[in-house]
Amino acid sequence: MATAVLRLWPDALLDIGPPTEEGFYYDFELKHRFTPDDFPKIEEEMRKITKENQVFEKSIQTRAEALAYFESKGQTFKVQRMGDIPEGEPISFFKNGEFVDLCAGPHVMRTGNVKPGGIKILKVASAYFRGNEKNPQLQRLYGTAFKNKEELDNWLLMQEEARKRDHRKIGTEMGLFAMDPEYVGPGLPLWLPKGTVLVEELERLAKETEFQAGYVRVKTPHLAKEKMYKTSGHLPYYAESMFPPMEMLEEDERKKRDALMERRADLIQLAEGMGKAIAPNPSGYTEEQVRHDIQKLETEITLLGGRYYLKAMNCPHHHRIFAAEPRSYRDLPLRLAEYGTCYRYEQSGELFGVMRVRSMNMNDAHIYCTAEQFAEEFRAVNEMYLKYFKIFGLDRYQMRFSTHDPARLGQKFVNEPELWKKTEDMVRQVLIESGINYVEVANEAAFYGPKIDVQVWSAIGREFTIATNQVDFAVPARFGLTYRDRDNTEKTPLCIHRAPLGTHERFIGFLIEHYAGNFPLWLAPEQVRVLTLNDEAPLVEYAKSITAELRAQFVRVEGDWSANPVKAKIANAETSKVHTMLVVGQRDLEAGVVSVRLHGKGNVGAKPRGEAIADLLTSIRERRA
RNA sequence: GCCGGUGUAGCUCAGUGGUAGAGCAACGGUUUCGUAAACCGUAGGUCGUCGGUUCAAUCCCGACCACCGGCUCCA
Numbered sequence: 001m002a003t004a005v006l007r008l009w010p011d012a013l014l015d016i017g018p019p020t021e022e023g024f025y026y027d028f029e030l031k032h033r034f035t036p037d038d039f040p041k042i043e044e045e046m047r048k049i050t051k052e053n054q055v056f057e058k059s060i061q062t063r064a065e066a067l068a069y070f071e072s073k074g075q076t077f078k079v080q081r082m083g084d085i086p087e088g089e090p091i092s093f094f095k096n097g098e099f100v101d102l103c104a105g106p107h108v109m110r111t112g113n114v115k116p117g118g119i120k121i122l123k124v125a126s127a128y129f130r131g132n133e134k135n136p137q138l139q140r141l142y143g144t145a146f147k148n149k150e151e152l153d154n155w156l157l158m159q160e161e162a163r164k165r166d167h168r169k170i171g172t173e174m175g176l177f178a179m180d181p182e183y184v185g186p187g188l189p190l191w192l193p194k195g196t197v198l199v200e201e202l203e204r205l206a207k208e209t210e211f212q213a214g215y216v217r218v219k220t221p222h223l224a225k226e227k228m229y230k231t232s233g234h235l236p237y238y239a240e241s242m243f244p245p246m247e248m249l250e251e252d253e254r255k256k257r258d259a260l261m262e263r264r265a266d267l268i269q270l271a272e273g274m275g276k277a278i279a280p281n282p283s284g285y286t287e288e289q290v291r292h293d294i295q296k297l298e299t300e301i302t303l304l305g306g307r308y309y310l311k312a313m314n315c316p317h318h319h320r321i322f323a324a325e326p327r328s329y330r331d332l333p334l335r336l337a338e339y340g341t342c343y344r345y346e347q348s349g350e351l352f353g354v355m356r357v358r359s360m361n362m363n364d365a366h367i368y369c370t371a372e373q374f375a376e377e378f379r380a381v382n383e384m385y386l387k388y389f390k391i392f393g394l395d396r397y398q399m400r401f402s403t404h405d406p407a408r409l410g411q412k413f414v415n416e417p418e419l420w421k422k423t424e425d426m427v428r429q430v431l432i433e434s435g436i437n438y439v440e441v442a443n444e445a446a447f448y449g450p451k452i453d454v455q456v457w458s459a460i461g462r463e464f465t466i467a468t469n470q471v472d473f474a475v476p477a478r479f480g481l482t483y484r485d486r487d488n489t490e491k492t493p494l495c496i497h498r499a500p501l502g503t504h505e506r507f508i509g510f511l512i513e514h515y516a517g518n519f520p521l522w523l524a525p526e527q528v529r530v531l532t533l534n535d536e537a538p539l540v541e542y543a544k545s546i547t548a549e550l551r552a553q554f555v556r557v558e559g560d561w562s563a564n565p566v567k568a569k570i571a572n573a574e575t576s577k578v579h580t581m582l583v584v585g586q587r588d589l590e591a592g593v594v595s596v597r598l599h600g601k602g603n604v605g606a607k608p609r610g611e612a613i614a615d616l617l618t619s620i621r622e623r624r625a
Numbered sequence: 626g627c628c629g630g631u632g633u634a635g636c637u638c639a640g641u642g643g644u645a646g647a648g649c650a651a652c653g654g655u656u657u658c659g660u661a662a663a664c665c666g667u668a669g670g671u672c673g674u675c676g677g678u679u680c681a682a683u684c685c686c687g688a689c690c691a692c693c694g695g696c697u698c699c700a
Binding site: 033034035036123124125126127128131132133137138139140142168172173179181182186240241342344346347348349350351355356357360362363453464465466467468499502503505506507531533534535536563564565566567568569570571572573574575581583585586587588595597602603 | 626
């Protein structure tokens with residue numbers, strides 16, 4: 001592709017072009033802006049190149065030769081990329097026809113190995129050079145190539161099928177949720193009645209599971225004073241992702257606070273100057289005194305209060321619940337659970353259907369425990385994850401173990417090298433013992449401790465972090481949380497943050513794509529619909545009595561005894577993805593049976609009414625797939 | 626937030642410098658029928674918002690908002 005682009009636009013600057021899961025891309029810097037109208041032209045040129053059947057020739061050059069080559073071509077990005085190759089490593093080049101590029105290895109031996117019909121340019125987008133938003137943006141051309149046209153067409157067809165599973169599309173079609181950016185706001189989904197069913201079924205699952213695992217439930221407000229997030233350490237590091245605070249102060253109080261803050265800023269500057277001890281300090285005002293006064297001002301400012309933040313996480317509230325009563329080692333582990341609603345001001349371009357939103361319901365819980373209890377608790381949490389994955393038939397997942405980076409202690413990560421090592425060892429131990437498939441990634445931990453993120457892939461191939469399990473050895477101490485131990489001393493507990501079902505928003509978005517909207521019976525918004533062959537009174541009576549019986553058993557059932565032809569009624573029920581249809585006609589009425597039809601599977605035959613109902617109830621109770 | 630694209634009825638989409646259509650859904654009738662769509666009719670829109678060009682703008686231009694594809698970031 002790069003060869004073709006260079007032929008068409010010789011002034012294009014090249015960055016790099018690696019393969020991806022669906023093909024490949026190449027980044028270019030070019031005055032001309034690519035549009036889809038250019039795609040056929042580029043494809044045409046690529047086809048010519050495949051016909052030329054150029055051989056990919058490898059050559060090794062010295063660093064100086066390579067640099068000189070790219071500099072002579074004015075390829076500044078390539079020159080920068082050269083810096084990424086470690087000193088002493090051979091610099092390999094590949095040449096095909098007139099095109100020469102830095103490359104670790106060719107993906108095919110000759111351009112002719114790709115048949116002209118198998119090539120397609122997919123889309124153009126932009127990307128930051130080296131993925132850093134401070135760097136210039138390049139134009140990224142995505143393309144794909146298959147051995148021949150048939151394989152390409154097959155792949156395109158699959159892409160088309162995948163698009164049909166998009167949770168935004170199905171969510172609208174099925175009436176699960178709605179977005180109202182004009183009145184409610186972007187990223188603030190409204191759960192419609194059918195989507196709320198999913199929300200509540202998941203909550204019920206979580207509540208049952210957590211109850212059995214010894215959790216207790218709590219409820220906390222959606223906002224808190226500024227002091228909360230200063231203490232937790234989320235401010236100012238997290239402020240970017242939080243909704244701006246609500247200012248509660250009256251005009252004069254605000255002036256007072258601003259004055260105090262100004263004074264504080266001055267003192268901080270003074271203290272810094274003193275630290276460097278540039279000038280003599282005739283006033284006799286010592287650095288220690290200044291620090292003390294800053295502290296006093298801090299307290300005064302926070303006591304004025306006046307600022308409330310919508311919570312972006314539940315942990316601080318739970319910490320205050322821990323602090324609300326004196327705790328003994330006998331109370332531990334204390335597992336506080338809540339489906340807490342959090343608000344995060346995600347950047348506008350990051351919003352994505354219901355998968356990435358600004359208001360979210362988290363399947364949250366915080367486990368306060370001793371260091372001795374930690375491994376057992378952590379293992380129990382992991383097991384809960386696996387239990388959920390089994391229920392949802394989720395087999396493509398990966399645990400991502402995120403650890404700290406010792407070089408960034410005190411900046412990105414709290415400066416507790418020993419605790420980091422200790423907790424990371426504990427987590428690693430649990431992972432190895434449980435035989436869980438995981439990868440370890442450095443420098444990705446939370447500021448307060450290592451974490452495990454669970455990556456899942458939806459049927460469409462979208463990858464998401466759906467759940468998280470984090471260790472926190474820092475924030476409980478910042479809140480001064482303690483329990484009285486056996487030896488009558490106060491100790492600080494460890495805290496495990498966990499959210500196996502993530503947020504309703506992302507989890508449901510994921511489930512929609514996972515099931516393509518065809519939910520298992522226990523989750524289905526409309527579980528059963530009773531359909532009559534016609535609208536004659538005795539038949540309608542029969543259908544109504546079945547409906548009433550199911551409804552009394554809390555089955556989500558609707559009835560359709562309209563005068564429409566049964567074919568039409570079935571078509572309606574099928575398009576609404578009703579899980580089970582009970583079709584009744586004169587025959588069924590006389591025999592006391594119902595004809596069972598399953599969504600997507602068709603008619604499965606008649607069953608005695610009582611048996612059909614019992615089967616439904618069992619499947620729901622057992623949450624069968 | 627950045628780059629590019631898009632914005633017409635509840636949904637999917639046509640369309641034009643002289644103030645708008647189709648299918649499905651909705652509503653009213655007719656149809657009484659055994660496993661994916663019976664027929665007739667009715668209603669529905671400040672053509673994302675604001676401004677500009679023009680005799681005239683849904684169409685051309687600009688700004689903003691929102692959404693989509695990426696990047697960055699994340700549950």
